[in-house]
Amino acid sequence: MNFDSYWSAVDEELAVISARPGLDLVPARTTDEATSYTVRLTSTGPYRVFGHLSIPAGDGPFPALLRTPRHGSVNLVPHPNDRSRYVVFCLTHRGQRLADEGFSAAYPGLLTMGIDDPASYIYRGIAADCLRAAEFLMSLDEVDPARVAVSGDDLALLTAARRPGFSAVRLSELLFYRATEARLKSSRYPLEELNDHLRAGSSAQIVDKTLAYFDPVRHASAVTARTLLAVDDPDWCAALIGALPAASVYKLTHLDGTDNDFLDAWLAELSGVPPMSRFLV
Template sequence: MNFADYWAVVDEELAAIPGRPVVDLVPQRVTAEATSYTVRLTSTGPYRVFGHLSIPTGDGPFPALLQTPRYGSVNHVPHPNDRSRYVVLGLMHRGQRLADEGFSAAYPGLLTMGIDDPASYIYRGIAADCLRAAEFLMSLSEVDPARVAVSGDDLAVLTAARRPGFSAVRVTELLFYRAMEARLRSSHYPLEELNDYLRAGSSPEIVDNTIAYFDPARHAPAVTGRSLVAVEDPDWCASLIEALPAADVYQLTHLDGTDNDFLDAWLSELSGVPPLSRFITT
């Protein structure tokens, strides 16, 4: 199946399944700045996924931020700085903690689950989870539709490409980008899962074929908003940066205060809210 048809089928499956959102107040997480909720949504499968939703106090509509899930079993509640300025939704995809009823994702192991067939690859469902979360966030009356951002890894690019309406995309990690080359440059997980899987006898051609559907550089031309690619080696990411229609580039320093302040300021300027540092300055 070609690239366009593959993703069109995912969209068709989502369109046929009602999201059935259930939103519950979390009283212990209500502050003067924001009100917090838990959210459950139905994605493809059907499968119920989970999210932390927070809405700022005051008169909206507010800018919004979708945080796509990182690779790992746990995703945290969005930071108070984000909750005070954005309608922020932090998603837990299928198999992650709080979205693991009936299926618990294995780490390591999730990256290669079902990878021999693009139709059964776990990330097909995970991508659908992100798309469903985007639909839900954009449907909220508290959200300003002109100021909706998404932040995360390759899933952020994929989500912005397939759901028009994102004004900003902030990419802070990469997993699928040039993955079959990147696995040869490091023995660190999660990319080492690909090497483990291939050593067990799978075909590199089969694995590469599946991963290609998730390559952010292939999705990037469909992104319509401004984007920031924050990476350690901008030269390595040149094809992704060039494929994004309006990309800014930031070279990570791995100094937490420096990096976090830049990433926050970039998005806050586009969203029309004040920048906030996560660190005490003297």
């Protein structure tokens, strides 16, 4: 199956499954600044995924922020700084905690689950979960459709590539970019999973074929939004930077207080809200 057909099939599966969102108020996380909810949505499978939603107090519409899931069992609740400024939706994909009824993702294990067949690769469903989350967020009346951002790793880029309407994309900690080369650099997880999987007898050619569907470079040309790529090594990321139509690059200093503030301010400016540091002074 070629690249476009693979992803069109995901869209078609989503199109025939109603999201049926269910929202529950979270009093402990509801303040003068924002109202918080837990959300459940149906994605492909069908599978019920989870998310934390927060809507600022006051009259909208508000800028919105979708946070795609990190690689790990737990996703954070929207930070109070973000809750006060954005409609925030933090997705928990299938298999992560709070979305693990019926399937609990393994760490290590998730990155290579079903990887020997692109059609069964777990990240096909995870990507669908992110696309469903984008559809949900953009459907909310409180969201200003001209100011919708997505933040995260490769899943954020993929989401922005496949769903129109994002005005800003903030990328960091890429997982799939040049993964077949990066896996050779250390025994650090999660990429070490690829080495484990190949040691167990799988074919590098087959694994590479599956990963190619998730290669951010192949998705990049479809991202029309302003994009910030926060990376350690711009040279290593040159292919991706070159493929993104509207990319700017932030070279991480690893003074993470400084880095966090820069990334916050970049999105705040595009969204028309004040920058906020998480470190209170």
